[in-house]
Amino acid sequence: MIESLRVAASTYASDIDNLITLIGVLVGFWFILCEVVFFWLIWRYRAKPGVKAEYVTGEEKSQKRWITIPHLLVLVCDVFIIWGAVRVWVEVKQHLPEDATHVVRVMSQQWAWSFDHPGPDGILDTDDDIRTVDELHVQVDTPTIFKLESRDVLHSFSIPAFRLKQDAIPGRVITGWFQPNLTGTFDIQCAEICGIGHALMPARVVVESAEEHAAWIAEKSATHLASATNP
Amino acid sequence: MAQTVPSEAHGHDAHHHVETFWSKYVFSTDHKMIAKQYMFTGLAMGAIGAFFAYVFRMQLAFPGMSVPGYGMVGPNEYNMLVTNHGTIMIFWVAMPVLIAAFGNFLIPLMLGCDDMVFPRINRLSYQIFLLSAIVLICGFFVEGGGFGGAWTSYPPLSANAKYNLTPLGQSFWLVAVALEFVAFLLGGINFITTTMNSRAPGMKMTDIPMVIWMIVIASILFMVSVGPLIAGAVMLFMDQQVGTHFYDPTTGGDPILWQHLFWFFGHPEVYVVLLPAMGITADVMATFARKKLFAYRTVLYTAIGTGVLSFTVWAHHQFIAGIDPRMAHVFTITTLLISIPIAEMCFVYIATLWGGSITLTTPMLWALAFVAEFLIGGVTGIFLGASGADIYFHDTYFVLAHFHYTFFPIAIIGTYAGITYWFPKMFGRMMNDTLGKIHFWGTIIPFNLIFIPLFILGAAGQHRRIYDYSLFPELATPELQAVRVFATVSLLVMLAFQAVFIFNFVTSLRRGKKAGENPWKANTLEWSAASPPPHGNWPEGLPSVYRGPYEYAHPDREEDYWPQHLPN
Numbered sequence: 001m002i003e004s005l006r007v008a009a010s011t012y013a014s015d016i017d018n019l020i021t022l023i024g025v026l027v028g029f030w031f032i033l034c035e036v037v038f039f040w041l042i043w044r045y046r047a048k049p050g051v052k053a054e055y056v057t058g059e060e061k062s063q064k065r066w067i068t069i070p071h072l073l074v075l076v077c078d079v080f081i082i083w084g085a086v087r088v089w090v091e092v093k094q095h096l097p098e099d100a101t102h103v104v105r106v107m108s109q110q111w112a113w114s115f116d117h118p119g120p121d122g123i124l125d126t127d128d129d130i131r132t133v134d135e136l137h138v139q140v141d142t143p144t145i146f147k148l149e150s151r152d153v154l155h156s157f158s159i160p161a162f163r164l165k166q167d168a169i170p171g172r173v174i175t176g177w178f179q180p181n182l183t184g185t186f187d188i189q190c191a192e193i194c195g196i197g198h199a200l201m202p203a204r205v206v207v208e209s210a211e212e213h214a215a216w217i218a219e220k221s222a223t224h225l226a227s228a229t230n231p
Numbered sequence: 232m233a234q235t236v237p238s239e240a241h242g243h244d245a246h247h248h249v250e251t252f253w254s255k256y257v258f259s260t261d262h263k264m265i266a267k268q269y270m271f272t273g274l275a276m277g278a279i280g281a282f283f284a285y286v287f288r289m290q291l292a293f294p295g296m297s298v299p300g301y302g303m304v305g306p307n308e309y310n311m312l313v314t315n316h317g318t319i320m321i322f323w324v325a326m327p328v329l330i331a332a333f334g335n336f337l338i339p340l341m342l343g344c345d346d347m348v349f350p351r352i353n354r355l356s357y358q359i360f361l362l363s364a365i366v367l368i369c370g371f372f373v374e375g376g377g378f379g380g381a382w383t384s385y386p387p388l389s390a391n392a393k394y395n396l397t398p399l400g401q402s403f404w405l406v407a408v409a410l411e412f413v414a415f416l417l418g419g420i421n422f423i424t425t426t427m428n429s430r431a432p433g434m435k436m437t438d439i440p441m442v443i444w445m446i447v448i449a450s451i452l453f454m455v456s457v458g459p460l461i462a463g464a465v466m467l468f469m470d471q472q473v474g475t476h477f478y479d480p481t482t483g484g485d486p487i488l489w490q491h492l493f494w495f496f497g498h499p500e501v502y503v504v505l506l507p508a509m510g511i512t513a514d515v516m517a518t519f520a521r522k523k524l525f526a527y528r529t530v531l532y533t534a535i536g537t538g539v540l541s542f543t544v545w546a547h548h549q550f551i552a553g554i555d556p557r558m559a560h561v562f563t564i565t566t567l568l569i570s571i572p573i574a575e576m577c578f579v580y581i582a583t584l585w586g587g588s589i590t591l592t593t594p595m596l597w598a599l600a601f602v603a604e605f606l607i608g609g610v611t612g613i614f615l616g617a618s619g620a621d622i623y624f625h626d627t628y629f630v631l632a633h634f635h636y637t638f639f640p641i642a643i644i645g646t647y648a649g650i651t652y653w654f655p656k657m658f659g660r661m662m663n664d665t666l667g668k669i670h671f672w673g674t675i676i677p678f679n680l681i682f683i684p685l686f687i688l689g690a691a692g693q694h695r696r697i698y699d700y701s702l703f704p705e706l707a708t709p710e711l712q713a714v715r716v717f718a719t720v721s722l723l724v725m726l727a728f729q730a731v732f733i734f735n736f737v738t739s740l741r742r743g744k745k746a747g748e749n750p751w752k753a754n755t756l757e758w759s760a761a762s763p764p765p766h767g768n769w770p771e772g773l774p775s776v777y778r779g780p781y782e783y784a785h786p787d788r789e790e791d792y793w794p795q796h797l798p799n
Binding site for chain 1: 306307309310379380381385386387388394395396480481486487520521522523524525526527528529551552553556557559560563564567568570571574575577578579581582583584585586587588589590591599602603606607610611613614617618619620622623624625626627687690691692694695696697698699700702703704705706783784785786791
């Protein structure tokens, strides 16, 4: 359902979309059933002159089963939904891909995002790191780990196309992951109100092929070195 | 405004004392007058909340336009408007109208006593509530403007003026909320004590009308859950004004602590306002379907079960807030479990219609609409309670549309059902049914046309509390903007139709048909008193109770209703 409104650009996006579809089908069934029965009853038992309502207490077993049987069926649906939700959650939030070597740091503040990319050596927190503002560069089909921090208040790192969202908390480093599977440029939004400029911190994630990404690193490193040698 | 009459004159035993304007309308201890004070204050606050919604919806549909009646909406004004829209609608509209107004009006009348057991505490409750509303409104005009950090008021944003840039607005907001809680604690004491101790002779626990049970359960939930939040609010106030660091991570505090304290209160709060609305619906549906409420005990036990479960689900608001991810499983399970009692209550309401003789009066339309619309709010909540799906939907317009599909039925539909149903008892005259139906359809249809588009925007990934989407290429498309305009136009239509209600209300006060004691042929005790009931409710002697509240269409009786107070 969601893909038609927002492109799915990460590996777990389709898992989340499928979970949403599963829930949609199950609750949709109950919703339509309830509304149809409800409106049918309103029509069927409309007041007619000379017809008295029936006296039904609803306390007898034969009457109560009209409640208890649907109620148990709802419980069965709940179990399916919990199973689906837990499975997706474990995959997205509780495990990190073992082969992930790409690490980026996402720093949020009032009201901008800054991103630290590893430089040509491929390791974060070395001298050749590349820092950008409001533009994150990652490589397609590569599991990427992000380390999310905040300098001041709560923010939330959200990339709707990746189905990714994680709040940032000052004083903590929160680790998460994503694996983009489409190239292109996607919106990064802040999803937690963070003050006056909450609407004014748009950012982009640029998903590049391996060659483009390498070229971008090389280009940024060159300017980085140039600025370091010519202050 | 000094009191001109000795306070004894308002005492419980002085019902037939000559009333002055001040003692009758302002410093009254009569539960019916306090109910009206709560109702009119709540509705006036509702008008402010609706005006705020109008202003920010206009900004979203036509960004940068000067909104007629307000002016330009900058980011700080926008944040202030959405923050206070939420705060007002929950704490100053839903709570005072559903619990305080209907609770005050109905509890003594439906239980067959002359007033609340603590009438002066009751009066104090309203006075503190009024003060809280004044403090809240004053907070909009202090230096720096009103608070704009969302009604959830998460620190560190809310804790430090350096971040929120409203050095006084946040503290006014916090003090107003705390005062409001004091008012409802006092009210809750009265509701629970009166219900447990002052019932008419013969009224067993299972003879209490469902709306009273629901208000009592809601009061208990409120009183149990509010303590942690008040403690949290004190710490937040200290952080703001004294310079402590309870929520400041740079000096060892923890901002997540507030989220736990807030939502430990905040989720039961949903049920605090939901249950009275469900109670109103139950009574109205039984009356106009001429049917006994299906499985009275089941409804009662599920309401209590919902209340207990509601204390175990709070962290589903925090799935992606940075709590330990393993906690999400616990809260997914408890959240989905709470769908069981709520689904059960919906089934009971639907089953109540079975075999009925349904008349679609205005109050009945509102009650039926409550069930039909609340179902949408209920089923969309499942998407958000399921942790995996919440990763995408959290803090999007999907959440916003979901909780408006719960709160609108609660606070607006439930309120209109109650007002149209009990108006004859409150004011002694009938409201115009045709105008009532015009108002009903003019509210319900645009309501759906506002919030169904917002589900679509949420599913497209649009986040909340952003005053202008033009900086986000994915959201600034003409198609999505058209959806925003459509929702705003629907809102304008809905607001315009509220004029019909105001007109109907005001003209019916003076020119409506005289109601008589029991215009709806209902069973509960309030319909055995005069309309409107005098001070003391039953001056000729309090009623006794001989049967349950929903004995409609009983086979042993020729008429299709059997009032509780008739011996046989």
